[in-house]
Amino acid sequence: MIESSCHCGTVKLEIPFAPEEVTDCNCSICRRYGVLWVYYAPSHVRIIATEGATAAYRWGDKSLEFHRCQNCGCVTLKARSLTSGRKIRDRIVRNHRLH
Ligand SMILES: [Zn+2]
Numbered sequence: 001m002i003e004s005s006c007h008c009g010t011v012k013l014e015i016p017f018a019p020e021e022v023t024d025c026n027c028s029i030c031r032r033y034g035v036l037w038v039y040y041a042p043s044h045v046r047i048i049a050t051e052g053a054t055a056a057y058r059w060g061d062k063s064l065e066f067h068r069c070q071n072c073g074c075v076t077l078k079a080r081s082l083t084s085g086r087k088i089r090d091r092i093v094r095n096h097r098l099h
Contacts, residue, residue, distance in 0.1 A: 004098035006074035011067075012048040013076065013094055015040060022096050029059065029066065033075045036096040045092040047077075056081075074098065 002015040019038040030037070056065035058081055065081045068074060078093045 004094070006069035006072050006076055006098065008069060008072040008074075010049060010053050010071045011069045011074075011076050013098065014046040014048065015094065016044055019096065033066070033095075034097070035075055037078070037093045038096045040092050040094060042079075042090055042092050045077075045094065047092075 005012040023037040054067045056067050066078045
């Protein structure tokens with residue numbers, strides 16, 4: 001079990017196994033966030049946070065949401081936007097730097 005959280009501990013993530021690959025994306029937003037991404041099926045990620053604990057940022061075609069803790073601002077994950085009509089793979093992408 002891999003457990004991680006934002007800096008203040010408001011948002012916690014539990015993953016059943018360690019990642020085999022980590023992605024260091026160099027796109028305009030990931031470079032600024034300084035994140036390392038690990039991709040999971042949604043069923044493999046348990047998100048422990050109260051309602052309203054995170055805020056989401058959408059840009060471009062708004063098909064992805066970057067979630068951050070409302071209290072400390074740490075980027076915790078990105079995921080497919082549920083409000084976007086665009087069909088993209090449903091997965092949770094966890095920020096591996098949250099350890
Ligand atoms: Zn936090």
